[in-house]
Amino acid sequence: MSTHSITLTINGRRYAGTAESRHTLSDFLRVEAGYTGVHVGCEHGVCGACTVIVDGKAVRSCLMLAVQADGAAVTTAEGLAAPDGTLHPVQQALRDEHALQCGFCTPGVLMTLAALTANDAKPDEEALTAALSGHICRCTGYQGLRRAARRLAGAKP
Ligand code: FES
Ligand code: FES
Structure with missing residues (x-):
């Protein structure tokens, strides 16, 4: 090899x-x-x-x-939060919406939403649904994730 x-x-x-x-x-x-x-x-x-x-x-x-x-x-x-510990907006949104349980799926979701919002500050419902559809949460916490995503999009969670 x-x-x-x-x-x-x-x-x-x-x-x-x-x-x-x-x-x-x-x-x-x-x-x-x-x-x-x-x-x-x-x-x-x-x-x-x-x-x-x-x-x-x-x-x-x-x-x-x-x-x-x-x-x-x-x-x-590990690279999302600011050096002073300030959470990235995506991390803050998941925290605010209690959108994690065991946390296993969380890093992947964070990175997908971070990439999405970096390229499109106000993603629409279709884009959010498409982004989250690529993630399996074994704890089935999808409603919290959806609320967090909508908060990021500036929509009413
Ligand atoms: S571990 Fe890569 S998609 Fe599941
Ligand atoms: S929070 Fe447990 S797998 Fe998603």
């Missing part, structure tokens, strides 16, 4: 490491780089738990090879 040297910017910091050809970005971020806020559920692109932002787009990191992310800017849930 060949090993490759790759360099990413993770949450604003340059990170140089090594990855085997078969290693996924999710494994690289968790095991090599220590960003365990990247959660891994299904490992085949269905649950959304592993979602991170790669060069501005929400990506399922279990479906991307680490070597494909060489040179990219990656944001994980």
Whole structure:
């Protein structure tokens, strides 16, 4: 198995490491780089738990090879809050709407909504529904997530 040297910017910091050809970005971020806020559920692109932002787009990191992310800017849930601890608006919305239970699905949802609102400050219902439809919450807390998403969109939760 060949090993490759790759360099990413993770949450604003340059990170140089090594990855085997078969290693996924999710494994690289968790095991090599220590960003365990990247959660891994299904490992085949269905649950959304592993979602991170790669060069501005929400990506399922279990479906991307680490070597494909060489040179990219990656944001994980650890990179959302400001350095002084101020929550990102997406984090605040989930908190305000009590939109998490066990929290397993939460990082992936946060990253999808963060990417969505970064590209469209006022996403409409259709866009919100499409974004959340890619996430499975085993605790079935969908109403809270929906309220949080609508709060972000400036709509009445
Ligand atoms: S772990 Fe990647 S989509 Fe489920
Ligand atoms: S809060 Fe438990 S899986 Fe979503």
